[in-house]
Amino acid sequence: MLNFQQNGGNMERFFPILKESPLFAEIKEQDFSPMLECLGAKAQRYQRSETIFSEGDPAAYLGILCSGAAQVERIDYKGNRTIVSELTAGELFAESFACAGVERLPVSVTATEDCEVLLLDCRRITQACCNACAFHQQMIYNLLKITAQKSIRLHQRAEIISHRTTRDKLMAYLTLQATQKNTSRFTVPFDRQELADYLEVDRSGLSAEISKLRKEGVLNCRKSEFELL
Amino acid sequence: MLNFQQNGGNMERFFPILKESPLFAEIKEQDFSPMLECLGAKAQRYQRSETIFSEGDPAAYLGILCSGAAQVERIDYKGNRTIVSELTAGELFAESFACAGVERLPVSVTATEDCEVLLLDCRRITQACCNACAFHQQMIYNLLKITAQKSIRLHQRAEIISHRTTRDKLMAYLTLQATQKNTSRFTVPFDRQELADYLEVDRSGLSAEISKLRKEGVLNCRKSEFELL
């Protein structure tokens, strides 16, 4: 099923991306080569609309999208293919499944643009190698940190969308942003439609609610800039 | 702020709990003592309604609730104190914050019954000790697995409650259960009120929807036993 063309060497072209990846945080670029070797990293190319992982594949590998774009998909209960998340260059995918010891992937990953992917066998990360290399140790720690941060973000979103009304969801989101950024004026990384999707509410209803809150003197906003009053 | 009465020795009474904890999976009981020593574990007692962690405390420690009961709390945007999760003996808490490198806890943890807690400094877990003990390595791996599993569970719930209608939420939940248990007949671990809370819907509306689905021949159920048709 998996057809590895390139093992080991000649991965320097990925280094700029890896340097930015939290998975390689605190790891020196000079260690990248021996490290990828030690981890048995496999580089793979995929063309637009090719399948990277299929639902049901063993969840042994985590992927790093080095170039191009891809998406994680799932079949929902009605049989619709739904997008779980969109991936851009530098992003990690399938790492939770690989680290959680899940047998088989419950999702598929498909290239939406031609792309290059680095695949790492999760067992080779978590089972520190015989030479007990320091960077190996660091990578496990990075993985733990990434996963823990993801878990916190998911928890925050769950807490926000668990509110029942548009107003409560919006206010929960905005006050969380204000708390995290430690200021009552901040910019949200969404346009209206994206914010509505994030909050799981209707866009027009969201606009209406924002207007109402403005009239009530609860907040001000201009486009994506919000101020809580 | 933290007042450690007991360091190191005499923690044998916790071993039965620790043996069951996924944090100690694959670690032999004979290693527990040197391990807790190496990790600088602190045992603490709290009386009912005492505070274990306060919002704003440094997020350095993860906790293991060894006996009694506790809850994780948060102040929501309206100023209400809300329960994030209930903890029973054996459960881990604050581990995501400690592993994610968060500066300060965004939640409080309060004893709801008299309880005993084991506190572990997360840095001493993630920075493998000088003697590079094998169990230390195993514990990092366990933490990673626990965190990844938690992240998957949170993602699943987010996917379920991101549906807009009671019917869609319920069906998404039930089909996920059926997929995971690999059978169309299964028991859900909730009564109606708990299921409604999990799905973030109104209990009476949930009952009504279940009746409707039964009449439509989509499912059968008796109490918490469901069958998808």
Place this chain on the structure above:
DNA sequence: GAATGTATGTTGAATTTTCAACAAAACGGA
């Protein structure tokens, strides 16, 4: 077995969201 309390089901009114359609504003390029 009667009584009590809890869990679940049912119903209609009030509230809220969603949906569709359109208006207004902002943006970018020719």
Place this chain on the structure above:
DNA sequence: TCCGTTTTGTTGAAAATTCAACATACATTC
């Protein structure tokens, strides 16, 4: 500046949820 496009705001009707109140079923205790 003009024009076409995209984003955002507004509105009313349809649909769904929530809420409250009550009915029924189930379980436990006395």
